[in-house]
Amino acid sequence: MDYRSVWHGRERCTVLDATHDEERLKVLIDVWRTDPQRSPHLHVIALCGHLMPGMHRMPQAEPGLTVDLVNAPIDTALAQLAARVDLFRLRGLEDAGEGFVRSVARLATGDARLVGQGLTAAQIAALEGQGFVFDAVDTKTGPGVRCARFASRKPRPPAPPVPERRAIVLGAGIAGSAACERLCARGWQVTLVERHARPAMEASGNRAGIFMPLLSRDDNIPTRLTRAAYLFALRHWARLGGVGAAIEGQACGVLQLARDAEHAAVQRAIALDADYPAEFAEWLERPQAEALLGLPAPDGGWLFRQGGWARPGSVCDALLAACGRRVEQRFGVGSVTVERVGGQWEVRDARGELVAHAPNLILANGAGAVRIPQAARLPLSALRGQVSHVPAGMLPALPVVLCREAYLTPASDGICSAGATYDLDPDPALSPASHQENLERLRGLLSDPHAAEGAPLQGRVGFRCIAPDRLPLVGRLPDFDAAGSTERLRDVPRHPGLYALLGYASRGLIWAGLGAELLAAQIEGEPLPLEMTLVDALDPARFVLRARRNPRGPQANDV
Structure with a gap:
C-alpha cells in the first residue's frame, strides 16, 4: 500500500x-x-x-x-x-x-x-x-x-487537543532540567524558575551520582522502571555528548558486592534465570570479582559494565544547554507562591511580583512542592543524605564504583565520594556521626577495618524527596478535594495544566530523563514510553485512591 x-x-x-x-x-x-x-x-x-x-x-x-x-x-x-x-x-x-x-x-x-x-x-x-x-x-x-x-461504529476516544506549548518548570535540579530539555525538544517555550542562584543546588548538587540498574528475583515494578530509565539515560546522555565528555563523570562500571553468602545465592539464581547480556549485568564469582577489584570480594557481586558515576550538576548543565533559546532561566527567585488565574498559572516571588505565567506548570522542586496548596496533600518526605568526601590518598585506587549498602567512587580531582546516609535529621550541617557511618560502611566495602582512618569531616548534605512507596510521581496532579468517591485512576479529577515530577529519592540521576519523557508524551498526547502498569504506578493520583482505602490518609512519615 x-x-x-x-x-x-x-x-x-x-x-x-x-x-x-x-x-x-x-x-x-x-x-x-x-x-x-x-x-x-x-x-x-x-x-x-x-x-x-x-x-x-x-x-x-x-x-x-x-x-x-x-x-x-x-x-x-x-x-x-x-x-x-x-x-x-x-x-x-x-x-x-x-x-x-x-x-x-x-x-x-x-x-x-x-x-x-x-x-x-x-x-x-x-x-x-x-x-x-x-x-x-x-x-x-x-x-x-x-x-x-x-470501520467500527463503536465510539472512539477523541484525539487529545494540541496543547499550548508554553510551560513553567519550578525547580532547576535534575528533574526540572530534564523537563525543560524534553519539552524544548518538542518546540515548547519554557520558563525555568529556581529559588537558588544556579541549577543543582539541592539534592542534585552532589559531586557524584551513581548510575546502575536494579535487579530482583520477581522483576518487580521498581526493577522494571529502573531498567527502562537506566537504558534510556545511557542512550540520551550519548546524544548529549556522553559521560566523560559533555557530562562530567566516568562510565567505569559498577561492582555491587553481595552482602553475604545467602544473598550471593539469591543473586546467582537471578543470574541463571534472567540470562542478562554481559554488557548489562554479569554475575562475578569471588575469583573474578577480586581479580577485577584487586581487593577482597568474598561473596562475589554484580558487574554493571555500562554503569558508573556522573556529577548531577553537569547533567543539568548539558540538558539546559540543549534547550537553547527555548528556555528562559529565572534563578535566585527565592520563595514563590502559585495561583491559577484566568487559565494561566502565575508564579510570584515573596514581594508579590510576577515571575512567570503560562498555561502549564510542572512542579519539579522536590519536597518543596508541598508548600504549593494544590500539592500539599501529597505524602512526600525529605530525608537527609550525607556524603563524605575522602582524600584519594587515604584509599586504594578503584577501577570501578564499588557499592553494597553504600557506595564508594573512584577518585575525581583527588576526592572519593562515600555514602550516602538516610537520616531523619533536618539539620543541613555536616554531622560527625553520619561521617563515621559512611566511613564504617566504606571499610566494609574494602574489607579493611582501618581504611580512611582520620579522614577529615568533609562532604555534603542533601535532602531527598521520597514518597511512601519509594516510586516517583510523574503526571497530572490530582484534585484531592474534588475526588469524591472515585475508585479508578482514570476518573480522578485533576488540576488543569498542573503536573508533577517528584519523589525521585536516590535515583533521580537515572529516573529524571525517562520521567520527563513520559510527562512530555502525556501532555502532547503521544504514545507513552512505558507500559501502562508502570505509568499507573507512577501516577500522582495513586495517593487519592490509597487515602480512601486508608482512612487516616497517606502520612508523610510512611517511609
Whole structure:
C-alpha cells in the first residue's frame, strides 16, 4: 500500500509493526522523510525480541521522529501500550493466535489502516469481528498480503487537543532540567524558575551520582522502571555528548558486592534465570570479582559494565544547554507562591511580583512542592543524605564504583565520594556521626577495618524527596478535594495544566530523563514510553485512591 495516504493531513502518524526489521523501518522513514506532505511527527512502535524486556524509546537525531522498540509477546505488548495507532503492519504472527486482536482494535484510530502478511483465516475473521474491513485479495500486493481499514461504529476516544506549548518548570535540579530539555525538544517555550542562584543546588548538587540498574528475583515494578530509565539515560546522555565528555563523570562500571553468602545465592539464581547480556549485568564469582577489584570480594557481586558515576550538576548543565533559546532561566527567585488565574498559572516571588505565567506548570522542586496548596496533600518526605568526601590518598585506587549498602567512587580531582546516609535529621550541617557511618560502611566495602582512618569531616548534605512507596510521581496532579468517591485512576479529577515530577529519592540521576519523557508524551498526547502498569504506578493520583482505602490518609512519615 501507499504509506503516504496514511499520514497525509495528520499532525502525528503512529505506525505499529509486529516484527521489527531494520530495513523495513529504514524504508518507511525514508518514504516519510521525502514526502513533502508528510505529517510533522512519525512515531514507530515495533516489537523486537533482541533487547532487554520491556519498552525502549530510542533517541533519534531527526526532529519529529520517534522509535519505540518493545520486547514482549504481542498479546502482552499491545495490552500494555498507550497509543493511538494509524497503521498496523502485521506479519510473522502465524503462531500468535487471535488474542492480540482486541488490543489492535483498542489502539486503532477511527480510520486506521492495516497491512497483514501471512495472517491466518482465524486472525482475519477476528479482526473483521472487531471492525476491520478487508479489501478484496489483490495479487499485486504480494503473496499472503491483505489490507484493511478500521470501520467500527463503536465510539472512539477523541484525539487529545494540541496543547499550548508554553510551560513553567519550578525547580532547576535534575528533574526540572530534564523537563525543560524534553519539552524544548518538542518546540515548547519554557520558563525555568529556581529559588537558588544556579541549577543543582539541592539534592542534585552532589559531586557524584551513581548510575546502575536494579535487579530482583520477581522483576518487580521498581526493577522494571529502573531498567527502562537506566537504558534510556545511557542512550540520551550519548546524544548529549556522553559521560566523560559533555557530562562530567566516568562510565567505569559498577561492582555491587553481595552482602553475604545467602544473598550471593539469591543473586546467582537471578543470574541463571534472567540470562542478562554481559554488557548489562554479569554475575562475578569471588575469583573474578577480586581479580577485577584487586581487593577482597568474598561473596562475589554484580558487574554493571555500562554503569558508573556522573556529577548531577553537569547533567543539568548539558540538558539546559540543549534547550537553547527555548528556555528562559529565572534563578535566585527565592520563595514563590502559585495561583491559577484566568487559565494561566502565575508564579510570584515573596514581594508579590510576577515571575512567570503560562498555561502549564510542572512542579519539579522536590519536597518543596508541598508548600504549593494544590500539592500539599501529597505524602512526600525529605530525608537527609550525607556524603563524605575522602582524600584519594587515604584509599586504594578503584577501577570501578564499588557499592553494597553504600557506595564508594573512584577518585575525581583527588576526592572519593562515600555514602550516602538516610537520616531523619533536618539539620543541613555536616554531622560527625553520619561521617563515621559512611566511613564504617566504606571499610566494609574494602574489607579493611582501618581504611580512611582520620579522614577529615568533609562532604555534603542533601535532602531527598521520597514518597511512601519509594516510586516517583510523574503526571497530572490530582484534585484531592474534588475526588469524591472515585475508585479508578482514570476518573480522578485533576488540576488543569498542573503536573508533577517528584519523589525521585536516590535515583533521580537515572529516573529524571525517562520521567520527563513520559510527562512530555502525556501532555502532547503521544504514545507513552512505558507500559501502562508502570505509568499507573507512577501516577500522582495513586495517593487519592490509597487515602480512601486508608482512612487516616497517606502520612508523610510512611517511609
